[in-house]
Amino acid sequence: MNIAKMKKHMVEILIYIIKILVAIIMFSPIIWVFSGSFKTLTEFTTSSNIIPKNLTLENFEYIFTKSNYFIYVRNTVILMLGTTIGTLISSSLVAYPLARMEFTGKNIIFAIIIGTMMIPNIALIIPQYIMFGKIGWLDSLLPMIIPAYFAYPYNVFLFRQYFRSIPKELDEAATIDGCTKVGVFFKILVPITKSTFATIGILSCVFWWNELTQPVFFINSDKWRTLTMALMTSFMYTSGNAFVINWPSIMAASALMIIPPMLLYLFGSKYLVEGIKTSGLKG
Amino acid sequence: MKHKKLKNNLTAYAFCLPWFIGFIVFTFFPIVFMFVVSLTNRKLNGLSNFIGFANYVNMFKSPTFWNSFKVTLFFTIVMMIVTTIWAVIMAMLLNYKQRLNGIFQFCYFLPSVVPTIALAYTFRTIFGKEAGLLNAIISMFTKETVTINWLYDTQTVYLAVFFITLFTYNTGQMMLIFRAGLNDVPIQLYEACDMDGGGALTKFFYITLPMISPIVLFNSVMGCISALNGSFALLYPLTGESGDPNGMTQVLSLLIYKEAFSNMKVGYACALSVVLFFIACSFGIGIFMVSKKVVYYEN
Numbered sequence: 252m253n254i255a256k257m258k259k260h261m262v263e264i265l266i267y268i269i270k271i272l273v274a275i276i277m278f279s280p281i282i283w284v285f286s287g288s289f290k291t292l293t294e295f296t297t298s299s300n301i302i303p304k305n306l307t308l309e310n311f312e313y314i315f316t317k318s319n320y321f322i323y324v325r326n327t328v329i330l331m332l333g334t335t336i337g338t339l340i341s342s343s344l345v346a347y348p349l350a351r352m353e354f355t356g357k358n359i360i361f362a363i364i365i366g367t368m369m370i371p372n373i374a375l376i377i378p379q380y381i382m383f384g385k386i387g388w389l390d391s392l393l394p395m396i397i398p399a400y401f402a403y404p405y406n407v408f409l410f411r412q413y414f415r416s417i418p419k420e421l422d423e424a425a426t427i428d429g430c431t432k433v434g435v436f437f438k439i440l441v442p443i444t445k446s447t448f449a450t451i452g453i454l455s456c457v458f459w460w461n462e463l464t465q466p467v468f469f470i471n472s473d474k475w476r477t478l479t480m481a482l483m484t485s486f487m488y489t490s491g492n493a494f495v496i497n498w499p500s501i502m503a504a505s506a507l508m509i510i511p512p513m514l515l516y517l518f519g520s521k522y523l524v525e526g527i528k529t530s531g532l533k534g
Numbered sequence: 535m536k537h538k539k540l541k542n543n544l545t546a547y548a549f550c551l552p553w554f555i556g557f558i559v560f561t562f563f564p565i566v567f568m569f570v571v572s573l574t575n576r577k578l579n580g581l582s583n584f585i586g587f588a589n590y591v592n593m594f595k596s597p598t599f600w601n602s603f604k605v606t607l608f609f610t611i612v613m614m615i616v617t618t619i620w621a622v623i624m625a626m627l628l629n630y631k632q633r634l635n636g637i638f639q640f641c642y643f644l645p646s647v648v649p650t651i652a653l654a655y656t657f658r659t660i661f662g663k664e665a666g667l668l669n670a671i672i673s674m675f676t677k678e679t680v681t682i683n684w685l686y687d688t689q690t691v692y693l694a695v696f697f698i699t700l701f702t703y704n705t706g707q708m709m710l711i712f713r714a715g716l717n718d719v720p721i722q723l724y725e726a727c728d729m730d731g732g733g734a735l736t737k738f739f740y741i742t743l744p745m746i747s748p749i750v751l752f753n754s755v756m757g758c759i760s761a762l763n764g765s766f767a768l769l770y771p772l773t774g775e776s777g778d779p780n781g782m783t784q785v786l787s788l789l790i791y792k793e794a795f796s797n798m799k800v801g802y803a804c805a806l807s808v809v810l811f812f813i814a815c816s817f818g819i820g821i822f823m824v825s826k827k828v829v830y831y832e833n
Contacts, residue, residue, distance in 0.1 A: 263632065270627050274641040277624075280656045280701060281644060283667055287659065295659075299670035345553040348546035355543050360550060367561055369755070369818040371763035373787045374811040377794055377803050378564035378571060384580075401556025432545045461649040461703070463767040468791075479651045483771055498659055505652035512647035516640065524643075527707050528714040 281509060287502030295499045310503035314486075319473060320504075323481040327460065330392050330477060335455040337399030338406050339448055345402045346410030347436050351422060361411075368404045376468050383469065394469045395459075406451055409530055413447040414440065450526035453519060457512060478508055565811070572805040578798035589805035599806070601781050602789045606813060609785050610761040612692075613699045614754055620700050621708035622750075628709075629716050646706025650764065654771040657698050661685050685772065686779050695772065695783060702768065704760045708753050715749040716742065751825045758817045762810070766791065786810045 287295055288310055290303045298304075314320050348354060349361055383394040417440065425435050441448075463479040470476060476485070482504050486497040515523055547554075572589055576582035593599045624642050628635055645653065660667040661684035669680045684694040699705070723741045732740070743750075766787040769777065775792040777784025786806055794803035 266627065266630055267632060270632070270638050273624060273627060274638055277645055277701070278641040279667070280653065280660065281648065283660055284652065284656050287656075295665065297665055299665045299667050341552040341556070344549050348549045352542065352546050354546035357546070360553075363557065364553070366818075367557065369759060369814060370561070370811065371759050371814050373763050373766055373790070374807050374814060375561065375564040375568065377790060377800060377807050378568040379560065380794075381571065381576075381800065382564060382567065398556060398560045400552065401560065402553040404553075407553060432542075432549075436549075457647055461647070461651075463649070463651045463771075464763075467766075467770070479649050482649070482651050482655070498655075501655050502659075505649070505656060508652055509644075509648050513644060516644060516647065523647075524710055527710045530707070530711075 284502050284505045284509065287499055288506040290499050290502075292495075292497060292499055295502075310497075310499045311507075313497070313500050314504055314507070318481065318485050319476075320481070322474060323476055323478045323485075326392065326475055327478045330395060330462075330466075331456050331459045333392065333396035334399035334459050335452050337396065338403050338455055339452055341400050341402040342406035342451070343410050343441070343448070344436075346407045346414055347440065348432075349407070350411045350414035351419065351435075351440075352432070364404045364407055368408060373464060376465070380468055389469060390471045391475055392470075395462075395465050406455070409451055409454075410447065412529065413444055417443060446522070450522045450529070453515065453522045454526050454530065457515070457523070460508075460511065478504075482508065568804050568807050568811070571801055572808050574801045575799075576801035576804070578794065578800055582801060585801070589802050592802070593805055593809075598781065598784075598789065602777075602784050602786050602806075603809070605777065605782065605784055606762070606765075606786045606810070609695075609765060609783070610758060610813075610817070612696060613761040613765075614757045616696050617699055617702070617705040617757060618708060618750065618754060621705050621753075622712055624705075624709045625712035625716055629713055642709060643706045645701040646703045646709075648701070650702065650767040651771050653698065653701055654768055657694070657701075658685065658772060661694050688779050688782060691773070691779060691782055695769070698768065698772070699761075702760075702764065704757055704764065708757065711749060711753060712746065715746045719745045751821065755818060755821050758821065759814065762787070762814055762817070786813070 282301065286301050286303060289306045289308070291305065291307050291309065294300075294304060349357065349364075379394065380389070383389050388394050388397075421439055421443075422435050425439055426432075430438065461479065462477075463483070466477045466480045467483075470480065473485075482501060486500045486504065488495055488497070571582070573584060573586060574582040575585045575588070628639055628642065659665075663669070663681050663683040663686075666684070668684065669682060672680045672682075682690060684690045719742060723745070724737055727737050727741055765785045769783050769785060769788055770791070773779075773783045775784075775788050775796060777788050786809065790803045790806045790810070793799045793806060
């Protein structure tokens with residue numbers, strides 16, 4: 252019996268050690284970013300210490316004074332809010348009949364929505380680029396914000412999952428009381444699924460905070476760059492004949508970009524974590 | 535009665551209208567347009583002539599295309615497998631009830647919400663030749679000076695790139711989902727297996743895996759799409775539009791970008807997009823075909 256107990260103890264300790272190792276692997280890039288952001292350019296390119304020898308704030312100073320950082324923040328916030336508001340309104344409207352009404356063609360519509368979920372955006376980005384060029388939307392945030400008001404399939408799918416979990420009797424009771432379908436949606440479904448809206452809203456914000464591909468294709472000029480694009484292009488310069496990448500400034504800018512999702516996890520993990528869990532479960 | 539049904543249908547269609555317009559304008563039309571443009575020699579400045587299937591003929595003769603085609607399949611499949619396995623491992627570790635699991639989940643999950651571009655640049659420095667973290671760690675253990683340029687060496691580039699995919703959003707998302715899925719496996723099944731004298735491996739392959747297989751399936755489909763879609767944001771800042779070294783990481787999305795914006799051959803880029811479109815379709819169909827055979831559904 253004692254041996255069995257000891258064996259169990261050993262297993263516990265072993266799993267603990269594995270857990271700590273995995274944690275070190277997973278968290279090391281974040282530590283590296285934060286440590287790098289306080290190093291000087293010389294130290295960053297010559298040594299790989301975790302703790303900087305002489306702490307400096309010059310990288311943050313550089314970001315705030317030498318680049319249009321606040322414009323990039325503004326653009327990212329506009330993009331995030333614009334797309335999130337749009338997709339919340341449009342996707343929830345579309346999901347409502349798919350989850351709670353019977354009508355001709357419902358299955359076909361749902362099948363097309365699932366089908367379009369499978370098409371990676373990158374495959375259609377060149378024709379979209381030409382299209383948006385024709386109507387003069389290029390080099391602005393419009394190619395990303397406007398489509399959000401016409402329902403993203405993936406968000407429709409998520410809303411449908413949540414809406415289906417609400418008892419149908421509620422709708423029926425309201426209909427008997429003389430409520431129309433539109434009334435049921437706004438007066439009953441929306442109020443009781445507020446947390447769903449928060450969840451999908453947060454997932455959408457995280458997505459657009461991190462999105463690089465579409466801005467790279469659609470935006471050219473500095474005045475509409477997002478933070479992700481700025482991170483990629485704004486901290487390089489030529490000094491004499493040399494092309495210099497200001498790595499510690501990139502680290503500092505990355506550190507600043509990591510902080511909002513980190514706070515979101517710490518204070519809003521109910522919505523973030525629960526939302527992600529539901530987003531992948533078959534229903 | 536008929537009138538009521540008609541009214542009901544019309545209400546439903548009115549709700550679906552935003553999606554329908556969006557589908558036609560932002561998905562269906564671009565698909566058709568993509569096929570049309572792929573038959574022209576359209577340049578970035580908009581000049582174009584109809585050239586029939588010349589783009590496709592050139593494409594199938596081009597070694598760059600075939601390399602990119604292979605890299606895309608390879609990258610997508612390996613990334614899907616690697617990230618899924620890693621997500622299952624992390625989920626099982628976190629589901630083993632011990633103290634401090636909250637902190638562990640924070641450490642495991644946080645990299646996933648870090649912007650891909652920040653991740654890519656961070657790893658460019660971690661895998662750097664001089665003053666890179668990885669070389670420093672290896673030097674510490676071997677007491678020799680190591681100067682491997684991980685991302686530019688043909689022997690190490692895949693190792694480095696797939697290691698980085700462990701930190702993407704996709705992995706963290708799957709980890710959380712698998713945690714939830716693993717919790718739903720009925721505990722009686724494990725108890726029964728204990729009584730029959732099954733070991734940890736038997737439990738994993740005969741109970742855990744079949745029970746979570748529908749979730750694994752769904753997430754591998756999503757993983758596939760995000761591998762095809764997200765490869766650009768990850769690889770463009772990591773190895774550039776030519777997919778260094780020697781195009782070993784040049785997935786189709788990078789080639790499309792290069793042809794359209796550096797070589798200004800938009801028509802040719804559209805032909806490449808058509809191929810990418812079909813790859814995505816066949817992945818989707820393929821996974822569902824496989825799923826019918828191997829996935830266990832409770833109902």
